Amino acid sequence: MIKVENLTKTFGPKVAVNDVSFTVARGEVLGFLGPNGAGKSTTMRMVTGFLPPTAGRVTIGTHDMLEDPVPAKRLIGYLPESAPCYSDMTVHGFLSFAAEIRGLRGDAIKTAVHRAVEMCFLENVLHQSVDTLSKGYRHRTCFAQSIIHDPEILVMDEPTDGLDPNQKHEIRQLIKRMGEKKAIIFSTHILEEVEAVCSRAIIIDRGTVVANGTPQELKRKAPNAGAILLRVNGVAAEAVTGKLRAVDGAERVQLVKDENGTVTARVFPKSSSNGEFSKAVGAAAQGWRVEELHIEEGKLDEYFRSITASDTAKK
Amino acid sequence: MSNSLGNITTIAKRELSAYFASPVAYVFIVIFLLLTGFFTFMVGGFFERNEANLVSFFLWHPWLYLFLVPAVGMRVWSEERRQGTIELLMTMPITPWQAIMGKFLASWAFLALALALTFPVVMTVKYLGNPDLGVVAGGYIGSFLLAGAYLAITCLTSALTRNQVIAFIISVVVCLFLILAGWPPVTNILTKALPDNRWIVELVSAFSVMTHFEDFQRGVVDSRHLLFFLSVIGFSLFSTSVVLRGLRS
Known part of the structure; x- marks a missing residue:
């Protein structure tokens, strides 16, 4: 579903992402690991079409992200790093907008909003302004936005960041469940999360992929493994x-x-x-x-x- | 194509609802109406003129808009950048151009609403005398286009910064230049300074909104003036798209 080939991004003299390639198939949950500033977010921004790559190619489904961005973007649900939401809207208004811009109309909007609200436990704040939400609710609102159109591909930049342990658990379960039918990429700093949720993990450091394998394979490469x-x-x-x-x-x-x-x-x-x-x-x-x-x-x-x-x- | 229209409408609807979600929209409309009333009747001497026209009403619009339109438009892109929602917007299945148009049209519609609410002025002049409604309509069209031109410029400056205040100040300065370039006191100085080069004065004042707004006030809807305002809008919005693309690379 997602095919990334030789992706490179430079900001002036700084190389943020250097020749990164990977693929994610349907039914796979790919964990994206790396220290801060390793290029995780930049890679995700290129996958979702927010940033154009300096070199390389992103193919979503059968669509090239650069040449055919609109159909490619239609397949993706995206949760950006800081979970931005339109703070002047209510949760309901924001999700309805997201559904409408995703091409849903009429009753389909209502159904989609209802579904996303239920999955993300937002019933209590449905008619509250996004402004007044706590960080956890804001985060889940943006998460709900990313799954509103039941996308085939989900790209999530630190989906559990800033959540309390219960919420983290809920979101992880949700990702795991959705991962059975979708292609998912998510980045995280929490390594236990990778073991709990991912079918495969990529470690990226200073812009390049340094490891790629199942969590078990990677664990076996740890220096103490087998001792x-x-x-x-x-x-x-x-x-x-x-x-x-x-x-x-x-x-x-x-x-x-x-x-x-x-x-x-x-x-x-x-x-x-x-x-x-x-x-x-x-x-x-x-x-x-x-x-x-x-x-x-x-x-x-x-x-x-x-x-x-x-x-x-x-x- | 209907799809692209649908996307523009969705964006525009969200923008408009954002205006009315806070008291800002109402405050703006009230201030706009109070100021137009004040300038028309008190400063403009509507009654002393003893003429059944709206000259004293439209006369002030370039100056009123100078502050009010940037106030409306300053948040259009800078707020998206500050909140990071631009990342959401640009990864939605829409083209940047649709987002630019949707946002611009929503703000323009909002300004049109404020302008439409000045209808009591028309009713007053209609009640007191026998005005030429064609001239009044021409004035309104000109005023609407003028607001659109300022707004497009504000959209551009708003895309340049994530700070609304900076966006506001830059737009006021640019719009002020567009006024002054054709404002009689300034053109008079230029004429005196360059007596042999009238074409320079004419060239400069051709860039002014004043020159192009004048005919509308007289009820003349000239295609050249129409073209001027539409090209200012078109150019500014195109530049906005260039700026937005630059942000993402």
């Missing part, structure tokens, strides 16, 4: 690390914590972790008071930090 974490009580730290280092297949041992007689250490296997290695570690720990022993599955945020953030972390 075995061991916590024992009543043994000296040197004894623990020494014995673990001697385990067959261990590449290196990292002492995580040594506190009040409790030692936490991490053993990294040479090759990818397997049952035998964990058994070997278990055998080495025989006789110690083991409080915890498990294979780490890796965390998305560890992976995220290892490939973005600081200038020292080069891939």
Whole structure:
């Protein structure tokens, strides 16, 4: 549904987005990750046709965004970053306007507004001016605007930003449910959100895509993924690390914590972790008071930090 | 094409409702009517003239509009930019041109409404004497076009900034120039300064709204003057579209 090819955007000398390509099919929820200023919003603005790309191509359905913008835009629902709304209108007026500009007429407007209001829990503020809404309601009003025409494609820039935990949960559920039938792109800073909602994630840093895969795949690339974490009580730290280092297949041992007689250490296997290695570690720990022993599955945020953030972390 | 008309109407409807959502619209209309009344009857000496015409009424319109039209139009684009709703508007399935036209026409319709509400002045002159209604109609057409020209300029300045006050000030200055270029005190100075080059004076005053508004007040709807106002509107709106495109790249 969404096809982005070699998308590049420069603002003067600054390259905001550099040669980004990806596709999103129907039934996919693509999480867009990256540090602030990585080019997430700029990419989304080009996908939705707000910014023209400096180079590259965006195809929505079968329509080229640059050459055929109106039919392309018709397929998209868009929630911009700051969730802007016309503050001089009521929620109902704003949503009716959105429905009408999307080409709905007459009763179809009423049905669409009703549906969106129900999905976004806006009944209580329906006739309130957008001006007077709290941030959460404003955000959901703009969200409602983006789904008013039941679009095939949804592009959302930080849809859960500024919401309370309950609202975040509601919106995530909503995205997940809609993701079954639509093609969705959304950006976020919250990595747990990606695991909860996305079928695929892209990490973008300084304008380029640095990772692209399912959340599980990305997690497996985390530096600690596959390592075995061991916590024992009543043994000296040197004894623990020494014995673990001697385990067959261990590449290196990292002492995580040594506190009040409790030692936490991490053993990294040479090759990818397997049952035998964990058994070997278990055998080495025989006789110690083991409080915890498990294979780490890796965390998305560890992976995220290892490939973005600081200038020292080069891939 | 009906689709594009529909989009323009939708935008225009939203703009108009935005005017009336706050008291601003009513305040504006009241101020406009009070000022036209004041200038027509007190300053313009409507009764002392003892003539059954609206010269003292239309005479003041370029000056009244100088402040009132930018006040109406300053928010058109700057508010979209400030609130970020321009991002919504430009990702809707409409062309920028439809948005520009919808917004302009809505504000113009609003000004037309304010102008139409001056009808008691016409009734007064009709009651007191026997005015030439053709002349009155010509004046109204001219005044409407004048308001449109100022408004289009304000749309342009409004697209240039996200600050309404700046948009207001720039439009007042530009519109003031369009008045002064053909205002007799200024043209007289120019004529004295350049006695041998009358064409320069004529060239300058050809850009003035005063020169083109004059004939309308006399009831003459000349195609040249019509063309002048429509080209000011067309040029300003086209420039607005250029500015808006520039914003997005």
